[in-house]
Amino acid sequence: MRAIGxxxxxxxxxxxxxxxxxxxxxxxxxxxxxxxxxxxxTAGQDVKIxxxxxxxxxxxxxxxxxxxxxxxxxxxxxxxxxxxxxxxxPIDRYQVIVGKYAGLVLTLAVNMAIMTVxxxxxxxxxxxxxxxxxxxxxxxxxxPALLKALTLTFVExxxxxxxxxxxxxxxxxxxxxxxxxxxxxxxxxxGDLRNFNTIVQSPAAGKLAGAVYWVLPHLEPFDxxxxxxxxxxxPAAFMALTVVYGLLYIAALLxxxxxxxxxxxxx
Amino acid sequence: MIAVAAVSxxxxxxxxxxxxxxxxxxxxxxxxxxxxxxxxxxxxxxTVGYAALAADLYWIRAIQYFGDIRLGVESxxxxxxxxxxxxxxxxxxxxxxxxxxxxxxxxxxLAEPFPGGxxxxxxxxxxxxxxxxxxxxxxxxxxxxxxVHYWWLHEYREAAQWFDRASGVPNAPWWLRSLAxxxxxQGGDRASSRQMWESVRDTADxxxxxxxxxxxxxxxxxxxxxxxxxxxxxxxxxxxxxxPSGSLIQVRGGVATDPTGVPYEVDASGRVGLxxxxxxxxxxDQPVHRVTPAS
Numbered sequence: 001m002r003a004i005g006x007x008x009x010x011x012x013x014x015x016x017x018x019x020x021x022x023x024x025x026x027x028x029x030x031x032x033x034x035x036x037x038x039x040x041x042t043a044g045q046d047v048k049i050x051x052x053x054x055x056x057x058x059x060x061x062x063x064x065x066x067x068x069x070x071x072x073x074x075x076x077x078x079x080x081x082x083x084x085x086x087x088x089x090p091i092d093r094y095q096v097i098v099g100k101y102a103g104l105v106l107t108l109a110v111n112m113a114i115m116t117v118x119x120x121x122x123x124x125x126x127x128x129x130x131x132x133x134x135x136x137x138x139x140x141x142x143x144p145a146l147l148k149a150l151t152l153t154f155v156e157x158x159x160x161x162x163x164x165x166x167x168x169x170x171x172x173x174x175x176x177x178x179x180x181x182x183x184x185x186x187x188x189x190x191g192d193l194r195n196f197n198t199i200v201q202s203p204a205a206g207k208l209a210g211a212v213y214w215v216l217p218h219l220e221p222f223d224x225x226x227x228x229x230x231x232x233x234x235p236a237a238f239m240a241l242t243v244v245y246g247l248l249y250i251a252a253l254l255x256x257x258x259x260x261x262x263x264x265x266x267x
Numbered sequence: 268m269i270a271v272a273a274v275s276x277x278x279x280x281x282x283x284x285x286x287x288x289x290x291x292x293x294x295x296x297x298x299x300x301x302x303x304x305x306x307x308x309x310x311x312x313x314t315v316g317y318a319a320l321a322a323d324l325y326w327i328r329a330i331q332y333f334g335d336i337r338l339g340v341e342s343x344x345x346x347x348x349x350x351x352x353x354x355x356x357x358x359x360x361x362x363x364x365x366x367x368x369x370x371x372x373x374x375x376x377l378a379e380p381f382p383g384g385x386x387x388x389x390x391x392x393x394x395x396x397x398x399x400x401x402x403x404x405x406x407x408x409x410x411x412x413x414x415v416h417y418w419w420l421h422e423y424r425e426a427a428q429w430f431d432r433a434s435g436v437p438n439a440p441w442w443l444r445s446l447a448x449x450x451x452x453q454g455g456d457r458a459s460s461r462q463m464w465e466s467v468r469d470t471a472d473x474x475x476x477x478x479x480x481x482x483x484x485x486x487x488x489x490x491x492x493x494x495x496x497x498x499x500x501x502x503x504x505x506x507x508x509x510x511p512s513g514s515l516i517q518v519r520g521g522v523a524t525d526p527t528g529v530p531y532e533v534d535a536s537g538r539v540g541l542x543x544x545x546x547x548x549x550x551x552d553q554p555v556h557r558v559t560p561a562s
Contacts, residue, residue: 045368049323056320188316226319230365
């Protein structure tokens with residue numbers, strides 16, 4: 001457990017050294033600039049647009065971190081040959097995988113926590129500036145329900161990180177990035193595969209689509225941004241089911257990654 | 268230090284060249300009336316989960332598109348109408364079906380006649396009905412459809428039916444029931460129009476809608492003033508003959524002006540009208556029709 005912790009902390013430190021947290025500056029500038037510009041560009045709905053923008057930016061920035069750091073977690077160690085010194089130490093290979101994963105999740109968590117604070121700060125300012133029209137909003141500016149959307153976004157990013165790590169155990173960084181982004185997009189659109197058999201004539205194609213549907217990560221339920229922004233309820237049971245689904249999928253990916261990594265011969 | 272100075276000199280030179288080129292060859296304005304993607308459902312899939320943000324961008328584009336043409340109408344005589352406004356609003360509301368303001372503002376833009384809008388009350392109603400399919404109990408959309416029937420189509424019986432439907436929605440304001448009754452009984456007279464717009468102004472939940480109601484009330488006031496002035500002008504015509512087109516009307520306090528301060532004008536036929544520069548122009552068709560109360 002201690003070995004996993006050390007590897008995780010080192011991944012986090014490496015991310016900080018790689019200036020990953022610089023994206024927080026871009027995030028803050030984006031939101032602050034938008035809060036000023038939106039009022040000039042639209043007729044009303046400023047808070048709604050800032051919420052949409054903040055939630056989408058949190059997801060996109062996190063996605064970049066998850067993909068572009070995730071794909072290098074293992075392959076970079078192999079390329080630099082630092083994997084030899086790592087495996088020479090008294091640690092199991094599964095500890096390397098779990099530690100690397102935990103480190104990147106820690107990076108994402110810190111990143112998201114700071115972005116959430118910046119997001120709520122901008123919303124507090126918008127709420128103060130536009131309090132005269134607050135009665136027209138579907139949800140208050142400082143709506144705690146936004147945390148539900150942010151929580152599900154975080155779990156979704158953890159799945160993407162696990163995908164990136166999984167692909168990086170057996171593939172090159174470029175291919176891993178392509179596969180991870182491909183799975184992310186397919187996961188967002190996976191709902192369409194469910195009824196694929198009703199629009200194709202070939203029963204085999206229908207069955208194949210059905211099988212793919214159950215294997216792909218279902219990322220659509222993790223997107224409750226629109227519901228939250230419009231003040232629609234997101235039931236606690238839905239949240240719990242979605243989060244547990246995410247955790248099981250992550251566990252499956254980490255086990256698969258460990259199996260592949262354990263069988264790899266680095267000679 | 269030398270490098271900083273060199274970069275500064277080079278950048279200043281580039282900016283000066285750009286300025287010279289822009290002065291010599293001003294950029295021609297291309298009216299790019301093109302929507303590359305017209306299917307809202309296809310666009311929704313292409314946004315991969317970021318549909319709400321895409322809806323915001325299409326909403327901003329719709330506002331800018333409307334504003335650009337509206338300003339163009341004021342500065343150029345050859346300005347086109349708004350062929351893309353409905354498709355843009357349709358895309359916006361397909362990407363985010365609960366985009367309340369896109370339905371409500373959009374219907375105002377669509378219903379008002381050119382140059383203030385598209386002059387398509389049918390499209391305004393279609394947009395609001397799309398919103399109703401998404402949120403069936405939204406009394407605001409039901410009321411807005413009633414307004415379009417009342418104000419732009421002068422279909423007072425239909426308007427009364429929509430107001431009545433709106434008044435039956437839980438939490439709808441109390442005045443909708445009396446508005447439905449008044450519309451059915453006296454639909455088309457200025458008093459009921461005034462009552463309608465005062466209700467809208469007093470219950471508006473945003474500045475834009477309040478401003479729109481204020482403008483309609485000023486238009487009604489202008490109609491009253493024009494009726495009074497017409498009597499004066501008719502008297503003058505009987506005494507002195509018809510005035511030249513574009514004449515202003517002298518009253519005791521000076522030139523007669525509309526509620527925005529722009530002088531009224533008399534045309535060649537002796538009719539009093541708004542000045543073309545008035546922000547109240549064009550006035551809606553004067554509501555004169557009456558309907559027989561339903562038995």
